[in-house]
Every structure is written in C-alpha cells, then in structure tokens.
Amino acid sequence: MTLVAKIVRAANPNKLALVDSQAAVTYGALAVKVEARAARLRGIAAAALALDNGIDWVIYDLAAFSIGIRSVPLPLFFSDSQIAHALADADLDAILFDQVLPKGVSGSGVALPGISDSRLQRIRAARARQLAGKQANPSSVAKISYTSGTTGAPQGIELSSALIEQTSASLCAAIGDLEIQSHLSVLPYATLLENIAGIYVPLSLGRCVYAESAAAVGLTSALGLDPSKLRVSFERIQPNSLILTPQLLEVLCQLAETAAIKTDCLVFVAVGGARVAPALMRRARAAGIPAYEGYGLTEFASVATLNTPANDRIGSVGKPLPGVRVVIADDGEICLARDTEVAGAQDGPKLIRSGDLGRIDAAGFVYVDGRRSNLIVLSNGRNVAPEWIEAELSASPLIEQSFVFSEGQQRLAALLLTSATPAQVDAEIDRINAELPAYARLQHWYRLSTPFARELETLTANGRLRRDQIAQQLAGILERAVSTVAATNMHPAHPYTESSPC
DSSP states (O other): OOHHHHHHSOSOTTSEEEEOSSOEEEHHHHHHHHHHHHHHHTTOSEEEEEOOSSHHHHHHHHHHHHTTOEEEEOOTTSOHHHHHHHHHHTTOSEEEESSOOOTTOOSOOEEOSSSSOOEEEEOOOOOHHHHTTOOOOTTTEEEEEEEOTTSSSOEEEEEEHHHHHHHHHHHHHHHTTSOOOEEEOOSOTTSHHHHIIIIIHHHHTTOEEEOOOHHHHTBOTTSOBOHHHHHHHHHHHOOSEEEEOHHHHHHHHHHHHTTSSOOTTOSEEEEOSSOOOHHHHHHHHHTTOOEEEEEOOGGGTSOSEEOBTTBOOBTBOOEEOTTEEEEEOTTSEEEEEEHHHHHHOSSSOOOEEEEEEEEEOTTSOEEEEEEGGGOEEOTTSOEEOHHHHHHHHHTSTTOSEEEEEEETTTEEEEEEEOOSOHHHHHHHHHHHHHTSOGGGOEEEEEEOSSOOOTTTTSBOTTSOBOHHHHHHHHHHHHHHHHHHHHHHOOSTTSSOOOOOOO
C-alpha cells in the first residue's frame, strides 16, 4: 500500500486528521478531498507549493504525491532570487499559491477549492534543467527539496517516492508505540523534516496534525519564534509532539522555565537541523521537555538516526532508524544506506556520503563531530570541528550567536553576539571550557556589534552560518577589533579578550 493510500484508508474515518485555525478535517473527509484535489491537478507534471502552513498545503501535497506529480515546496523564507532560481531549476509548469505570486511569474491564478484562498497558476515550463541535462524523471522523482545551503543559489535534491515512503515507515516503526495523539507543526512544511516527520508520519499513524499558519505559531520570516504567539497556540492545542531546531528549542525552554506553558502534555520533541549542545538537551529535560536529538540528510529523505525514550543518549544523534545502515568510512565520514540496498548490492553497498565526520559507539549510538569542510586544523596537529564549540556557546542564555575560528592556527577564538558584560562572558567561557578538552578550548573572543544576518550574506535563508562569507569579512572585523584591544588593553592577563565593536 502506498503512503497516501495508507493515510486516506484510516481505520476510523470519523477521527480528526487535520486542524487549523479555520477548519478541521476527519480522515474520511481527507480521503475525499485528496481525490478531488488530485482531479484538479491532473495533466500537470511538476508543481511548486508556495503556500503557508495549513490544511490546504497538506491536502495538495498528498494529492500531488498520489498521482505522481513532482512537487516542489518553496520555502517562504527564501529570498526572491532564491525562489526565482528554484522555479527555473525545477522545470515547473504550475504553481500553487495563497498569497502573491513570486516575482517574475505573471498571471493572477485560477481559484481552487480549499480552506484558504489557494490558487493555481499555469506557468511556462523553464527549460534550464533540460538544457543542463538534468531533466527529472517523473516516474522516479516525487519531490524536489531545495536547501539554502551555504551559497546564494539553493540546491534542489531529487527524492523518489520509494525513499520518502521508506523514511516515513522507518519513523513510524521508531515512534509508533509512543502515546502521541496530536502533533503541532511549527517548522514550515516546505522544510523536508516537517513535511515527512510532521505530516506523513503522524497521518500514517492515524494521529491528528495541527496545521497552524506561521503567524499563528509565531514563526518569523527568519525562522525565529515569537514566544507570546507560540504560548497561545501551545496552551490552546496542548500538543503531544513537536519538531524543533536548537534555536526554537531554546524558546520553548524559556517558556517552560518561566511557567508560561505547562509541558506535561508533551511526549516527544524531535530536535534537528543543526548540532545540539548536550547542555541544551539537559536544560530541556530539566524544564520538563522530552527532547530527543536526531540526524539526517535531505538526500536521504531527512531522518536517518534518532534518539527515542527506549534508546537515548544525550550527546549522540541516536541509533539508526529501522532499515537504515550507518557506516563510518576509513576517513571518518558518516555514510548512509538502506538495508535493502546493502543486501541487494552486487558491487558493495550504495552509500550516501554525508560530508559529516562522526563515529559510532559500542552500543550503536551515532555521534556527529562536524562538517569535514569546516574542520579547523591547529598547528599542534589537532583537528577541531567549530560546530562542536559553537553549539555549546549558543546553548548559553548569554550568547545569541557564535562563530569559532583559529587565529594563525595557534589558538581558537570566537565572534560572539552578546549583551552580557565582559566579566559575565569570561565566566561563561570558563564554564564551557571546563567541559572541553584542552585543545578545543577558546582563548580569545570578540564582541559582534552587528548580528549575522541573511541581508549581510552571513546567514543562509534558514539561519545557518555562511562560513565562507564570514571568513571573507573576518580580516576586516579582526583588524578593527585588534586596534580596539590595543587602545583599551582590556583583560591583559586573561586568556580571553572582549573586543568591540566588530
């Protein structure tokens, strides 16, 4: 049975499947609506989804999946140029939208049946993919997921229906026995992690998905959270599960620690998308948030490993999901494969290289050390993954942003966005250093007066550091910082130096 068939053939057709601020849909109604939407989309080969989170997004996505339309979710947090690139690169002939058409697309659209004001606009298929010899095969590609990456042009990852269904089934097997009856979607559905783990998985298990709009949950265009709006939605819905990035988990921790929300409704909070500091996980657990870290790749349909209540080790990204094989290459790189592919391989298993360095302990838990391309090589021969230290820094309530680098390959330093005093930051770094081996300890820090931002090209569209751009600007930042230090002679005997402005 296919993924969509399994979802719409629910055992209890009267049970709620989808709820948003405007309507609610039972599983029985969902089956009818998916079939009706599929009929409206027939004849389309590839369609972009430029919709806000909501019931319409889910139904049209399922409809496209059910009849083999190649869907291209467009993150609304992408810049105009990134969306334009995705539209041209994906060879689309239609776009579903509920607000305004992206720049460069003409027409007003044909109104479609739905909960919100969804419209379908036929567009002339862009032939950039064909000309480049990259035309997608409709029979094998079900979805193209665009990741912002570290460059301006997003990369489109083609995913087959088989891979998506395998990942969904693996997640169902891993968490299906948990007492999760309701899931609140916080991340955008255009994020593959939420698309698969926040829609396909709970619906496959017969659970209720609260498909609230971004505004309703307080999600900003920069993927931050408005705590007051999240609190209102959280208290109204009382969800059993969430999917969060480390940054969003910090917001939830603040709400729980100040008693703004009660967390006893939560059963499982998956955390991923970036490295998670063990200190943040312990903070979440102390606040009554059952947070569990996972890991995966877009190329592998998002999730590959996951901590669960039955198998949990803070600091790791969990054990491989059922049906997933994790292999550490001789050079330390994490590689992923499906058990079925390993068993049927004639010339060795087909492995997807992650670009991440890691290890597996004796109990089978996987650890991610950092990106191979970001590795800092010190003159003493030690290799340090900056993400490791940045995760610990960013877990501190005193530090908003951090970027770790080496000064002359001799010592580790950091750019920090913080409003704390130098003495407070020094004490915090002392605390963090005490948990790190000697070779990974910070010896210098500089205060940022201007946050890293997408507009400055120092953050990707989904808020990750653009290390290449920061590195290009680093010399000028440090030149200004060093001259300030010489003038003020701050902390002459201390291993860290607070320098401002940068």
